[in-house]
Amino acid sequence: MFQQVPMVEIDGMKLVQTRAILNYIAAKYNLYGKDIKERALIDIYSEGVADLNEIILHYPFLPPGDKDGSLTQIKEKSRNFPAFEKALKTRVSNLPTVKKFLQPGSQRKPFEDEKFVEELKKSFG
Structure with a gap:
């Protein structure tokens, strides 16, 4: 769909762009300060x-x-x-x-x- 890598499927979403992926995971698991x-x-x-x-x-x-x-x-x-x-x-x-x-x-x-x-x-x- 996005024709990009990296792409991560998480929580029913397809996330692309490294920073967006990292920010989502950090926020989800309370690792972002x-x-x-x-x-x-x-x-x-x-x-x-x-x-x-x-x-x-x-x-x-x-x-x-x-x-x-x-x-x-x-x-x-x-x-x-x-x-x-x-x-x-x-x-x-x-x-x-x-x-x-x-x-x-x-x-x-x-x-x-x-x-x-x-x-x-x-x-x-």
Whole structure:
């Protein structure tokens, strides 16, 4: 119907657009802060994550000469997250999957390797 992704079916509705989906789920499960100041902090954190995600998604497809600069950007964005983390509600930080992810040394999916990038280029090229 909407011919878009992401699309989520929830509560009899079809929601599109990432921010709309996230806002709906956050409001439904009372995860969007107790007041306007807390909501603003959550928005700052989520926008930071979105910015970082965009840099990370493009990283495997950059020419080798551009990867160092992009890696520096990733490190710069990432170092701000501990400050944002203090602003999040304890309840969210204590969710088992979130708590596990936030632990130092937790498993993270590695960047895509050159073989994957070449296969993807062939598929869409």
